[in-house]
Amino acid sequence: MSITNKSIFDVYSELKEDEAQDLVKRLYKMGHHTPFEHASFTFGIENISRSCSHQLVRHRIASFTQKSQRYTRFGAKALASGSDKRVEIEDLYVFPPSFQKHSSILTKYRDYLELGRRLYEDLLSKGVPAEDARYILPNSTHTSLVMTMNFRELMHASSLRLCQRAQWEIRSVFEEIKKRVFEVSPFLSEFLCPKCEIIGYCNEEKSCGRKPKKES
Known part of the structure; x- marks a missing residue:
């Protein structure tokens, strides 16, 4: 399909799915990635560590809204559940697999x-603001x-974060983000x-070892 002298509306309404995918592949191979900025994804990400979120926000071409430690009481939901100590702790923090060894x-x-x-709870009980107790x-x-x-940006971030050395x-x-994108568009x-x-x-x-090192 030639898009020469066609209006934006005509291109959008007339372009078939297989033609659109072919165009995307061509743009990708040629390095013309600006059009990909017009598609965006929004993800709700829960129960990751603050260490992980600090890495996420380094991807600056994105928007983030993070749960506040100033206006929400840490662990309030888990503490109210009446769970035992083991489950409670695992509901509040991330346990690196390497620790399990x-x-x-x-x-x-x-x-x-x-x-x-316990110190956090003690601080709050003595009137210390949550913004300081945190x-x-x-x-x-x-x-x-x-x-x-x-x-x-999602392609760029994935190219770094899906590396086995990440x-x-x-x-x-x-890896979970890729699964969610697949549910919407296996092609993308x-x-x-x-x-x-x-x-x-x-x-x-x-x-x-996934790919050979570039020869110098």
């Missing part, structure tokens, strides 16, 4: 988190946020992949 470290970690939670909360604290990102938690977030989800799949080689200092 060391029972002694895991025990110390749980004790540390419980001590911090200073003792660790990076593993659960948080939730809404993220809106245009598809061009930190495990944010990689799992983007194909563009969310590690950068080595795009450039054909690994340009990281250390390779996971």
Whole structure:
């Protein structure tokens, strides 16, 4: 289909799906990615750590609305549920898989988190504002946020965060993002992949072995 001298409305209304996909593929291969900025996705992301959210917001071409630690009481929902100590702690914080390999470290970690939670509650009970009490909360604290990102930036972020050498938690977030995009458009989800799949080689200092390193 030729789009020469056609109005924007005519192009939009007449372009068939297979033609649109062919056009997207051509633009992608040629490196003309500006049109991808007109498509955007909004995700509700829950129960990730503050450590992970700090990585997310480094992708600056996006909009974020994160759960406040100033206006919401940390752990209020879990504490009101009446769950036992083990479930309560796991409902409030992220437990890195590497910790699971060391029972002694895991025990110390749980004790540390419980001590911090009790201190947080003590501070609030003594009238310390939540905006000050939050200073003792660790990076593993659960948080939730809404993220809106245009598809061009989503491709870029995925190219970095889907790398096998990316930190495990944010990689799992983007693996889930790719699944959600697939539910909306299997075609677009194909563009969310590690950068080595795009450039054909690994340009990281250390390779996971998925693709060969570029010869110097």
